[in-house]
Amino acid sequence: MTWDFEYTLEFLPLVLRGLVVTVQVTLLGMAIALVVGLFVAVVRRLKIPVISQIFSFYVLFVRGTPLLVQLYVAYYILPDFGIQANAFVTGVIVIGLNYSSYTAEVYRSGIEGVAVGQWEAAKALSLPPSRLWGQIILPQGIRAIIPILGNYLIQMFKDSAVLSAITVVEMMQVALSFGNSNYQYLEPLTVAGLLYVAISYPASALIRVLERRFATTQ
Amino acid sequence: MSKAWGENHVLRGLDFEVRAGEKVSIIGPSGSGKTTILRILMTLEYPDEGIVTVGGDPLWDVKRGSKPRETKQMRETRKKVGMVFQQFNLFPHMTVLENVIEAPVHVLGMPKAEAKERAVELLEMVGLQAHIGHRPPQLSGGQQQRVAIARALAMRPRVMLFDEPTSALDPELIGEVLGVIRELATTTDMTMLMVTHEMRFAQEISDRVVMFDKGVVVEKGPPEEIFTNPSHERTRSFLRAVLER
Amino acid sequence: MSKAWGENHVLRGLDFEVRAGEKVSIIGPSGSGKTTILRILMTLEYPDEGIVTVGGDPLWDVKRGSKPRETKQMRETRKKVGMVFQQFNLFPHMTVLENVIEAPVHVLGMPKAEAKERAVELLEMVGLQAHIGHRPPQLSGGQQQRVAIARALAMRPRVMLFDEPTSALDPELIGEVLGVIRELATTTDMTMLMVTHEMRFAQEISDRVVMFDKGVVVEKGPPEEIFTNPSHERTRSFLRAVLER
């Protein structure tokens, strides 16, 4: 095997620009996941007869189907129903909604992880719902799940490569398209792979530190 | 009043009354339903049927087979009841002072300054003036339980419920908490219901002791009688197991 | 012998001896290092310096500043020591019988049939013949602790260590475990070291009681002396706190 360094230098700037898009996708997607997930978690928790069940099914269904297929569906089918969005927007929304089904569960575990005693103490003191959620449950519940959400952020960073399948020009897609116009995948794919590790490994190490810090201060 | 968990009939046709200002200890073996009574009084659990009143106001009025819902009436009545839990259940992310003023300010609508003043008084009473700005995880178990007592008192409840307030504590720390409860019992006219395994203590502070087993009252009476001359075999064997070791 | 966790000097120049067959109770406030002594004897922890021998054979011989390694000698000596933990630590994936025969078969190399026979005897002794085929999670805490005792006995240790064997149990279940330990204490010539907060029980079965505080022995002597007429103020205050409530 020979490694073509000249070739590598040629595509490196492009791949790095793709990395910027990957990061954008991740941050925007995560923002959607965090907001929608919280909404879903709270609605499910409120146990509103039909609506909560629909949300539960939403979580179940999104989790039971592949991201790739969800992307295809959104990208190829939604326009038939008059929903227009380019690949980037479609990709960000789909990956955000996909992850919202996970974050909803994380929020739920955070809420449920708050000791029963805290709910009971609040009730014994007759605290109103706004104080119960705003001061007692959410501050404790969300604190505990920050590291988990961090892990999902990293996971999404890696999963965003799948968006290349609907031609979102993120890092993977850049590597592939550079590879195909030069008929050589080895170098761009290897570099892209290493860049993913180079970012996600330190990031998860950081999260492990956070996790330990959170664990000890609790 | 009755309560069952599935097939497990925890409380069976219970019927008893506590007079205003009375101090009552509830004793009995594990699983006999002691905690369940207190939790129903605190509305953390609902009875399957029966009526519960506090100071004349209805707290529960449940027909067999119906699942009761929280009413406004119930919420009002509940404010007269305070509870101290076995596991303290302080809010760990708030300071001691914030724990104590949280409910007076946000439930009773007391001005913050007034609530603070009262909280400091209460914390002095339980001997914790030095820890006002600390957070619960920095305190020992005994100190945490004393904060919990102060927090419950801050609502000026007419009835206080204690569920094994010392059983999560190290032996040496138990004394300080019992000291505070003893003080309360002798100096206030609050009604007190206490589940405890501290027999000597129960004997000392109670006006009445209720012995409980399998969801029914086995025996009740003044502490001297129950402890020195129990009339039921079940009480005798229970006391033997707990005391003579 | 000394042991420190960082700046926290848990054991400080400890020096004491237990004679073969002696029953010794260790008492003292929380955090005083009682558990640490037992864990060093069981080789679950290593001392920072000092020598520990069991039945004349060296278990630990550690110079200050060196980190000791497990030696063959130590492993042999360790087989003479058995331990019963506060949290039982039974193997949940094995039946009661399998728990008890596991070590004799796989460590001592005892034939399975023989190990079984002995296990059944031991389980009868602790009153669990009916539960031989059950798994630990199906048993009550008191039953689990009795299995743990049988499991430790199956290795025929010369020394048995008990670390608060009843403190994780419900009050009514404590009696059955203490009963088994009392039986062992009175009918065997095993050396026994027990950390406990059950003062009356310690008084009853011990040949000697050691009062411990902040990593040093405050006082030791026959139980009558320690409990009725302690010579140190620390012992007196500790006993007052624990007993008089």
Next chain:
Amino acid sequence: MSTIIEYAPFLLQGVGITILVSFLGCVLAVITAFVAGLMRLSSHRILRWPAAVFVEFFRGSSMLVQMFWLFYALPFFGIQLQPITAAVIALGFNEGAYAAEIVRGTILSRAKGQTEAAIALGMRPGLRMRRILIPQSIPAMLPNFGNIFVDLLKNSSLVSLVTVSELTFRAQQARTTTGDTVEIFLTILVVYFILSWLLSLLMAWLERRFALDRRKIPKIRPLKSILGGGAVR
């Protein structure tokens, strides 16, 4: 609907290949998980380090990159894997790397009290691992493995991008030929959902079957495995 009926045999074969690839991937993931997980628990650096690098590498990069790399780049190192083999390896190693952390974490979480009890009974490290820690960790690992398996099943759709002719791949082909995008994609979406549902039923059954304390597991938890997912990742 007519398209689906016409293409049903073609798509069903794809389902077969999806199941095959996922099954082989799961087997490889379990083997990988135990080998790498136990290596990471070893006290020898020579075992610990390679396992750590393996796990961090496969967890650190995208599965899609790994697949493309195995398929299009590995041949330049003289290794020519069949498409299915490359797919199974990417799925198995990637998910196995996650599962290795489950194996390690579960064993570690058991370790304290159980290890001490075993030491107190004179058991040596190997015996402790073999007789005590591994057997009792398996039931605790099952729910997490369930999540890994469902994940793996879903990720098997990615192998369509490296020419393995599984369900998603065939759906794409049928769609290209017929243009009936809506029918075809909605159909396979439902098929995947049913597959993960069946898989989670199977895992729930296994969990109950091997529970240490059967009373603690509710009788029916059909979709728990799909739901319980992720937190470990």
Next chain:
Amino acid sequence: SKVEPGGGAAPDTLAKAKEQGYLRVAIANEPPYTKVEADGTVTGVEPDILAAVAKKLGIKEIQGTTVTYDSMIPGLNANRWDVIAAGLFMKQSRCEAVAYAEPVIVSTESFGVPKGNPKKITTVADVLANKDLKIAVLTGGFEEGILKTAKVPTDQQVVVKDARSGIEAVKAKRADAFLLPTLSLEDLLKDDKDMEITEPVEDAPKTGSSAAFRKDDTKLQEAYNAELKKFKETGEFDEILKKWGFDPTVVKGVTAEELCKNPG
């Protein structure tokens, strides 16, 4: 090619294919060039010719793998398949990367546009003239090269993964037109009332394609060319072309060398 998979001496693919009885071929499932039937069999104009010529070379059958155009050459070089027969049009860079056989089809390019061609797109020059126009092309396809050579800005290009997606891109108004070989569009739009196909684009180069082999598979390429030459003489060749809607006469006399001069 820059590197060789396996690094060793060039393998004799012809001998190997004869021995194992099949040749591995990359296709795109884009009728009429290539097509996968509902039962999974591979057909289309290029695979049909490839299969016929391969038979003459003593290779019993061809085994198709459907891939996107962009992965065809990397996969060929990675030894994932032995030949590409997918309507992968010849152009300079490709001819440097792979060894083409003599052309079997010659094609024109057209735009697929909404009915009535509302944006009046007929030439590449039209696209350059209006910066708001968006043109769909296949990723790694010949047409992507056409736009690139004509210096059409990337934000005017909508890169899609397969031909069906290109049509859908236009319908979804993600693109205003889809640049594709005329015949491909005809096949895709044969039952479509919402779209139409423009006349062949005048300022697009004439293109053609044929089987492409690895650069070092010269032996196979030469043998194939020899058989192909003979095969072109037979009526069978014309029949296959006509069956798929191609005009056999336009291929006559066109050489790979000539088509390989196409820029891009």
